[in-house]
Amino acid sequence: MRFQARQFMRNGVIHCKATIEEVFPLLCPKKEEEWIPGWECETIWSTSGYNEEAAIFRTVKPYDTELYWTTLQYDMNNRVVDFLITAPRLYMFRFKIDIHENGNKILAMMFTQVFTSITEEGSTLIKRYESEDFDLRLKRLEELMSLYLDDERAKKHMQ
Template sequence: MNSKAKIKWRKSERFERMKKFELAFPPKKIFPLLCPVLEYEWLPGWKCVMCYSESGVAEKNAIFHTRENLGLRVVWTLITYEPDRFVEYIMVSGKDAVVRLSVSLEENKSGNTQVTWRMLFTLTSGISRHAIPRAFSPGNYERFVEQKQRELDRYLRTGKMMGK
């Protein structure tokens, strides 16, 4: 049986972005904030609908959804959950894109945390092939992650969200 003859392929485009930054806090203070429920505490404008979580917060296989640009529904699944070290989400945006968000935390000798914020984009439709690379150009991605750094730092230092 020649199964290859029956499979339809539509080549998708893929690109990756990554940025590192340091926060003056240990991973055990940062990691819990990488949770869709706790993001309401530090991330301005954050909104999600939890679909599945046995604990009520971030855990392996937790699922939630958000509304992104143009009201598009994005379904997030937490696929890797290593407390105080690593969290990884898969985001599916309809038939347009699949994004893997990986955030790793590594404590350095001074007790600060080196954060690596990585996103792997797979673009599966014509619309996404134009809009997403522009929205997440290298410069835009750098500014996007720098904003996350400022928001996390502000919350960790003051217990308050930026703008409040």
């Protein structure tokens, strides 16, 4: 029997009281070590060591799946971050973040993820991701980002 790929898309929004200059650097797999507990990232290729177009990162934790992140677009002027993420022999997914300013220094980060399995095992995994509460995951990221930014602002005030 021939393998039948599975694909699904999910969307969500994170809101944050911050400027684009504060938030944009945090949208980097390596920088996420600073604000997401348990996150670990290895920089495979990047001239700066951080996110930039054509950078490649590797993560395993916190989700216990080896992922390779290739940055397709990292453009603060156009307020977009776009990755192609590969879980070898399992699935690939496109992960795009579009950032919009809602006024009063409130940013809305629109997350779009499109998963496509490349093996039967990958189909099983993304079927599980499909049933996951993505809004709950994004709510947690929103809380973590806000806490981190509040802490950074407090440190600057104390200097």
